[in-house]
Amino acid sequence: MLPIGRFIDPFTDFGFKRLFGSEPNKDLLIDFLNQIMGEEKQIVDLTYNQTEHFGHSDENRKVIFDLLCTGSNGEQFIIEMQRIRQEYFKDRSLYYTSSLITQQAPKGGPKWNYHLKPVYLIGLMDFSFDETHSEQYLHRVQLMKSDTFEIFYDKLGFVFIEIPKFLKKGNELHSELDNWLFLLKNMSRLDKIPVFLRKPVFSKLFNIAEVSNLTGKEKMAYDESLKIKWDNYNGMDYAVKQERAAALREGKEESQKQIALAMKKKGMEISLIQELTGLSKNEIEKL
Structure with missing residues (x-):
């Protein structure tokens, strides 16, 4: 029997898409993205796009995003929820953004001046890249000049958030982004709504996340999503233990x-x- 708390786990496919992936709840996603992007890139509205994309020809590899949205100014946001460590996650992130950039080129028609709309990728990671910079959980990545560190191109950006490194407790939260990250990390373990999160946006989110509010069909889908998550974790844990055992045998x-x-x-x-x-x-x- 899987351990199921009062609120759904955002780091399951079902939980992530229930909270952020539907039109009635896009105000939650807009608020979250605005906290991540900062005051200079505030989002007024979003349109959900199809998450499956192909290249310019049938032979090109298919790309499937967790979430893909377009802002009111044409900027595109890829939101990826990654549960387990992947060797080429950075490569995949670059490939995903590159695929959206190349798709902006018109197929035939008049000449094109290469004017591009911004593309951003937000990576919510339930693992760490590595053990360096143990306190740095938020990584903002842009193209910049290596000598002056000035931004060279501001229409391509990556934000990676290593959730395991976010260790702040309730009394240490000093921003709305802190509140969001605390909630995402701890939601499935909470049995009540913390006082410091009793704000309209979070009240709506907790209501959506109540396991008791799921229909029978939704509950089955969530159970299956949880099972997949824990199977993945157990499989990874077993692989790590096997590697350690092999290293010990080799050393011996x-x-x-x-x-x-x-x-x-x-x-x-x-x-x-x-x-x-x-x-x-x-x-x-x-x-």
């Missing part, structure tokens, strides 16, 4: 070989070295 074997080599140099019999180290005769003779 290497250590035994070093001991055997030292014994061999001292002129000890091969049979005795075999008995003491567990290595085969062939392995010892190759040392």
Whole structure:
């Protein structure tokens, strides 16, 4: 039986799309994105776009986004929720934004002056890139000059948020973005709405997130989404443990070989070295 709390888990496909992926709830997504993008790039309205895209020809690889939206000024936002570490997540993010940029080119027709609309990718990560900069959970990435650090091109941007590194408690939240990140990280573990989150936008979100408000069909979909999430985590955990065990075995074997080599140099019999180290005769003779 899966552990199910009062509120849905935003880091499931069902939970993420229920909170942010439908027209009646787009005010939630707009508020969240505005906190991420900052005052210079405030979003007034959004239109949801289809999440499956193809290249200019049938042979081009298909791209499927978690969420894709267009702002009132034509800017496009890819919102990706990534549960487990992926080796080429940065590469995939660049590929996704590049695919939207190339699709802006008109097919045939008049000459085109290459004027592009902005493209941004928001990556909500339930893992960390690595263990460096342990306190830095928010990464804003743009093209800039390497010598002066001035922005070179402001119509392509990435924001990566490493949720596991966000460690602030309720009394340490100092911004609306802090509130959002605290909520996303802790929602599935809460049994009541914290006082500091009792604001209209969050009241609506908690109401949508109430597991008891799900229909029978929605509850089944959520259960399946949870199962997939935990299966993925368990599979990853098992793989990590296997890698660690293999590394330990490799280290032990290497250590035994070093001991055997030292014994061999001292002129000890091969049979005795075999008995003491567990290595085969062939392995010892190759040392």
